[in-house]
């Protein structure tokens with residue numbers, strides 16, 4: 157039987173989503189997945205410790221795209237999906253050493269309501285005046301990519317950038333906004349500038365439409381973010397369980413990939429290369445660059461140019477009575493200009509049920525990122541101590557934590573620097589030369605979980621369609637086999 161073999165390399169959410177989609181599209185294809193680590197999930201890892209549910213990376217996903225929700229439902233996890241708690245909500249920002257609420261209606265980069273901006277203590281009167289002038293700032297005519305800092309300073313002024321946008325965007329991308337591409341990370345705000353001539357006008361318009369939609373439409377409605385009752389690893393485990401156990405290869409780092417006609421040779425340590433008819437690479441871009449160096453030097457160079465940032469996630473548990481702050485939001489972000497040693501803090505137990513035992517609180521503190529990489533050279537014990545000291549001041553916490561946990565995420569967050577879209581374009585151009593090769597992962601079409609799943613789905617669809625085109629009777633390479641290449 158000419159059973160086709162598709163090799164997926166990398167067992168994070170992107171690779172797992174690709175493998176799952178491949179089997180959905182064509183159950184007759186043999187799909188294998190090689191993962192270098194001893195477990196699946198990549199950066200995603202849920203740990204249970206002393207009754208706390210601790211997330212090492214993603215603790216939820218955005219629901220503006222249905223991709224993640226659909227996948228959970230397909231895997232039978234629909235009943236496990238939970239929404240953010242209705243009690244709290246919103247986020248805070250550190251402003252001159254104190255926590256202040258982010259003005260209601262402020263969405264990452266721009267306000268959709270002007271009154272909360274006028275009323276906030278975060279901006280000075282001059283800062284408010286300058287941000288209101290956004291309505292009169294002419295849209296930029298030329299089309300080349302712009303950094304997030306330049307875009308926001310141009311439209312709203314420096315204060316709005318430093319006090320609100322930088323910490324909010326920094327929280328998502330752990331990035332340096334002077335290098336971050338606005339086109340690659342926040343394209344809808346560029347569209348607003350083009351369509352409405354102003355982000356404020358665009359946001360207000362969007363708000364009116366949403367209100368109208370809400371009044372007019374019934375059906376299921378979700379909060380903006382969701383997660384799984386048992387944590388994000390539930391999704392990873394369900395994806396892993398949906399693949400035949402014998403086709404999941406853990407502790408299996410791939411060393412390189414070579415093209416053989418229309419097919420591929422996958423090289424593992426200390427074993428013969430394996431033939432595949434198609435390959436989905438779902439490894440971080442820097443690893444993909446190395447694995448594909450011999451296949452396509454130009455594509456490899458473009459991939460290598462995608463930089464990554466590191467961070468540490470410190471999880472701290474306290475008894476509720478140790479914390480004076482009412483914790484009536486979902487967390488806070490820290491502007492770089494505040495000169496503190498943490499990026500943000502998420503109130504995990506206030507966001508979702510089941511994250512901490514009754515009477516206790518779970519807080520997640522983020523450290524490092526592209527703006528403070530040096531901090532990550534500290535030993536873990538010191539990082540935990542530092543996170544504790546920082547939140548103790550801001551949230552008025554007394555005494556020692558009852559739970560301490562740290563996850564180091566080294567080179568985990570791709571940085572969508574200015575020019576990222578062109579780079580991806582060029583990579584896609586090169587992929588045109590390799591029809592049975594596809595790339596997935598957080599560097600490709602969004603760093604969030606839904607973007608990663610989508611990249612896996614897209615990669616699966618590309619290679620399956622290509623294989624369906626080939627006639628197995630004319631092409632002997634479509635039979636899976638272990639083989640030794642002529643030169644080895």
Ligand SMILES: Cc1cc2nc3c(=O)[nH]c(=O)nc-3n(C[C@H](O)[C@H](O)[C@H](O)COP(=O)(O)OP(=O)(O)OC[C@H]3O[C@@H](n4cnc5c(N)ncnc54)[C@H](O)[C@@H]3O)c2cc1C
Pocket residue numbers: 165166167168169170171190191192193196197198199200212213214215216217218408409410411438439440443447467469565568569596597598599602603604605606608
């Ligand atoms: C701290 C943090 C917080 C986050 N929070 C959120 C959030 O709240 N919501 C959200 O939507 N997103 C969040 N994200 C982003 C999201 O979690 C990631 O973008 C996503 O999980 C990346 O998945 P991936 O499969 O593309 O990459 P990875 O998870 O990096 O997986 C790649 C896999 O490839 C494997 N690999 C590497 N080299 C080889 C090789 N040679 N052979 C075989 N395997 C190899 C690796 O071991 C790894 O398992 C967060 C990320 C971080 C780091």
